[in-house]
Amino acid sequence: MPADDIAPEPGVAKPDALLVADGVRRTFGGLTAVDVEHLEIQRGTITALIGPNGAGKSTLFNVLSGFDRADAGSWTFDGAPLAGKAAHRVARHGMVRTFQLTKTLGKLSVVDNLKLAATAQRGERLLPSLLPPLWRRQEREIEARADELLERFKLAHMRDEFAGTLSGGQRKLLEMARALMVRPTMVMLDEPMAGVNPALTQSLLGHITALRDEGMTVCFVEHDMDVVMGISDWVVCLAEGRVVAEGPPDVVGADPAVIDAYLGSEHGEPGVEDDDE
Numbered sequence: 001m002p003a004d005d006i007a008p009e010p011g012v013a014k015p016d017a018l019l020v021a022d023g024v025r026r027t028f029g030g031l032t033a034v035d036v037e038h039l040e041i042q043r044g045t046i047t048a049l050i051g052p053n054g055a056g057k058s059t060l061f062n063v064l065s066g067f068d069r070a071d072a073g074s075w076t077f078d079g080a081p082l083a084g085k086a087a088h089r090v091a092r093h094g095m096v097r098t099f100q101l102t103k104t105l106g107k108l109s110v111v112d113n114l115k116l117a118a119t120a121q122r123g124e125r126l127l128p129s130l131l132p133p134l135w136r137r138q139e140r141e142i143e144a145r146a147d148e149l150l151e152r153f154k155l156a157h158m159r160d161e162f163a164g165t166l167s168g169g170q171r172k173l174l175e176m177a178r179a180l181m182v183r184p185t186m187v188m189l190d191e192p193m194a195g196v197n198p199a200l201t202q203s204l205l206g207h208i209t210a211l212r213d214e215g216m217t218v219c220f221v222e223h224d225m226d227v228v229m230g231i232s233d234w235v236v237c238l239a240e241g242r243v244v245a246e247g248p249p250d251v252v253g254a255d256p257a258v259i260d261a262y263l264g265s266e267h268g269e270p271g272v273e274d275d276d277e
């Protein structure tokens with residue numbers, strides 16, 4: 001269903017919502033980081049989550065993907081209630097988020113990063129020791145999937161290098177590939193373009209739209225408004241933890257509530273990045 005047929009209103013219902021969240025709240029001491037009354041993510045679309053610094057975007061991602069706990073709220077993914085479930089169980093349901101590559105992962109080879117992502121996201125620990133033959137078959141499958149993704153993201157030549165030696169853009173590709181190891185229904189990308197040069201930005205954008213075109217649902221946090229406007233089917237704007245606007249990119253870009261949110265924050269207008277970003 002085209003985005004034009006859905007009313008651009010905070011909390012609006014979607015015709016085929018993959019993720020439905022209700023009353024999701026996360027506080028840190030006296031600070032309410034997230035307070036989302038109702039949010040639906042339409043299946044098979046690219047949805048951007050925008051908002052000024054500190055609006056609660058990462059916290060909402062963390063909570064929904066099981067990396068942080070909510071103080072209140074419920075949400076379903078493909079009909080399954082996921083509130084309170086750990087990240088690997090959320091991943092098993094098909095919802096996976098990316099993380100920036102840590103120092104530790106930088107000391108593993110590129111291919112081992114992918115293999116580790118497959119097992120970590122599945123939450124497997126016991127199986128290998130109990131069932132070696134089954135495990136070996138699984139490991140072959142995991143390796144085949146890793147090599148397939150390395151080809152897709154043009155990282156095959158870096159397969160056995162330390163991940164720490166990758167360029168900024170290649171790291172972003174590896175982060176995306178890690179999320180795809182478990183063939184998710186929805187990927188949540190946290191600032192997929194941060195620190196990437198313009199040439200690789202185009203290639204990353206191509207990869208993201210390709211995922212959507214293959215039927216995957218993509219949700220991403222992004223500060224660069226050109227990127228948001230360029231590839232999103234739908235944009236959700238958070239401010240002080242709440243959804244203040246949602247709709248097609250051109251509608252949200254012109255929404256006074258969105259402009260207010262950015263002007264009201266100490267960090268200026270949409271797309272104007274802080275020095276530290």
Ligand SMILES: Nc1ncnc2c1ncn2[C@@H]1O[C@H](COP(=O)(O)OP(=O)(O)OP(=O)(O)O)[C@@H](O)[C@H]1O
Pocket residue numbers: 028031032033051052053054055056057058059060
């Ligand atoms: N672990 C934490 N402990 C205390 N406060 C936190 C914690 N995580 C986030 N916050 C606070 O919650 C609010 C929302 O933060 P969050 O990182 O989710 O915002 P954001 O929209 O992702 O911001 P940015 O665009 O700068 O990444 C901020 O005020 C932040 O300081």
